[in-house]
Amino acid sequence: MPLADHLRELRNRLAKGVLAILVVTVVAAFYYKDITDFVTRPVLDSIGCPQTFGQLAKSKDAHCAHLTVSGLLAPFTLALKVALTTGIVLAAPVWLYQLWAFVAPGLHRNEKKYAYAFVGFGFPLFLA
Template sequence: MSLGGHLIELRKRLFVAALAVLAGAVAGFLLSDLVLSALIHPIAEVAAEQGRDASLNFTDVSSAFDLRVQIALTVGIVISSPVWLYEIWAFLMPGLKKNEKRYAIGFLAAAVPLFLAGCAAGWVVLPHMVTLLTGFAPEGTTALLTARAYFDFVLKLVLAIGIAFVLPVFLVLLNVAGVVTGQAILRSWRWAILAITLFTAIATPAADVMAMFLLAVPMVLLFFSAAGIAALNDRRRLRVQQRVLETEERSIVCSA
């Protein structure tokens, strides 16, 4: 294709992706009541456990509508992710080599479920985070949470844990690209466990050891799984190099 042809193709792909996000946003707006109820539930637990008044507050006339629009867009992006991920893939696929396509498909097949699993784990630890952070307020005070700021906090927490679950896939991708070896990944296991422990300690209350354990175990397993896959890839790469060297030696002997 010419440059103009690529731009036309990109416009078509973006248009289809935008329609999918818009359709998902409509569904998200219809589901916004359920999402709001789920968001308010941790606040109700704060009121019950801490014996203080806690509520979600809308500070201006349009904030309730703005929050529903934010929820609708977020849900729409998640619901339509298979469509816009496919459109991105379909646009990039003609420019990839055969082995690059295989790696890209494997990356997407692993990254998307892990990201969704991380988001689900973030949603599980959300009530603990709300209880912990609001617990620093003095006794006798009221927890008045602004709707927009609260939703931003929830979104960032869920996305952060979702991205943390995808990081081992990036380690494998770096190994495939030849940037880091499997042994180098495995040698850093102490630092990795320390980083995971600190991350889970921040993401969960210090007193809730079980929640921290449930969040840390899959992350540690994912790290060692990435190290194992990288080590297997290193062995495969070494075998290929040995075969190439043997082939070259045979060709030299035959020519002599």
């Protein structure tokens, strides 16, 4: 394949991967408080604090942990970081497939076997 065709395919695959990340990020932005509650729940349960993230901001209970958000734009950046991280993690099957579909045609048969073995062992470990 000529270089221009490789670059065109790379551009298309990158666009698909980035689009998947953006779509999931936009959806996650609407649910960032729920996602933050889900992530902070184990820590709060371990210290005996029954509240969620939204209630923690209003609570003044001395026995509870509090998320400290200091700065003018910190609440916005927290929401953005949570949404973007969620987008990258949940869209991983799409962008990893796009990466594989771009790289796989250039690999030899034995290199593909090693890659399949890596994915075969790595996927269950990722889920765990």
